Amino acid sequence: MRRLVIDEASAGQRLDNFLLRELKGVPKTHVYRVIRAGEVRVNKGRAQADTRLEMGDEVRIPPVRLPERVEAKVEFVPPREFPVIFEDDYLLAINKPAGVAVHGGSGVSFGVIEQLRQARPTAKFLELVHRLDKETSGLLLIAKKRGALVALQDQFRERETGKTYAALVSGEWAANKKVIDVPLLKFIGSDGERWVRAVTDPNDAHADQAKRSISLVRVAERLGEHSLLDVTIKTGRTHQIRVHLAHEGHAIVGDPKYGDFEANRALARGPLRFDRMFLHAKRLRFVHPSEGGKEMELLAPLPAECQQLIQALQNQGKAQGRPS
Incomplete structure (x- = not known):
């Protein structure tokens, strides 16, 4: 006992x-x-x-009997710190790089949280408040106290947070297209991978399983054959922004799952060598989890490779005589 x-x-x-x-x-x-x-x-x-x-x-x-287990090989987790946007006794906000999973699992041995725990062995508590896709960069919150975790997750669950992403898409986004209210459905594809699709037909056999999903879109800058968007999500569905934008005919640049494979390959092999998905969690608004906490707004700067791509597209526009 x-x-x-x-x-x-x-x-x-x-x-x-x-x-x-x-x-x-x-x-x-x-x-x-x-x-x-x-x-x-x-x-x-x-x-x-x-x-x-x-x-x-x-x-x-009470006493419980553990099942006999085959000794598993212990994977080495390299300690790693990440760029800190904000930190106090309650929480840590980092600027996650693209290509790094937030946690281990599904074929990934370790992620941000495991590496942070290794880098901070004296930390009593470090837990993810929310998640970002492996391919997405930007703001990620980690709670340093159990109470902070519960309070922040309650805010996320009740949609009392403001999450805005920067997304570079192909094509010219229509200025009057400001709201995408399209249900999304998760499913496992024939490749065994997790996928999400938009459901617009009420007679779809799985329409009743799709979940309402809302994204607000604002054009931040027009860049010739591309548009830089600010996307604020009002619901937090899996792959929501990626599927919503692709559904509207404007896939995110570099998206390996829902994007344009040929265009992505050309960009990765071309002079710009841009080989990631251009989706970045740039802004996060929430109430601090301490008693009487104040409203906070955190901003994460665009990664250097994203800034360089925007600069290159701007320079192309100037060379072609397009207005800035």
Whole structure:
């Protein structure tokens, strides 16, 4: 029988999530079984899976048998710090580079969070508040306290945050096209990969499974055969911006999944050597998770390679006599 006292790092966590972390290797079904049976006690009383733990609570965990496991090869995680946009006792905001996953899994051994933990071995708590696609750069929030994580995730869940992305797309975006309100559907393709598609036909067999998705679009700059957009998302669906813009006929430059393969290859092999997706989380607005927290707005500058591409397109426009 184990008795654990909840510390600051675990305060605010649900009982089931706390147990799944403490009982690594124990099947999830078994964890929920012992909770339902009343074998797990919080302050000597029965508790439900969704019970929120508070600092100082005593959790009694019954003996459980771990399944025999084959010794897994331990992957080396290189420590790494990332450009810091903001940091205090509650949270850390970094400017994530493109090409780096936010966490390990799905064929990726490690990501931003694992590398940060290695770089900061004395940190008691570091958890992702939200996620960005591997190919997307920009603002990423990491909580340094359990309470900050819960508060910030509640804001994201209730859409009380403002998230704006810079996206360079092919073609001239229509100035009057300011709102994209198109449902999106996730599915697994024949290649085993996760995909998302727009659903516009009410008679689509899967229309009832698609989720309403809203993106607000503003033209930041016209660059000849390209448009630089500011896209603010009102919903946070998987691949939302990428699919919405491609659905409108303006795929994001360098998007390996929903973009123009030939155009991407030409740009990567051409003199500009631009071989990433031009989608960057540039602005994030939220309420600071401390008591009486103030509203914050963080900005992440465009990566150098994106700035260089814009400059090159601007120079092309001047050479061709286009107005700036």
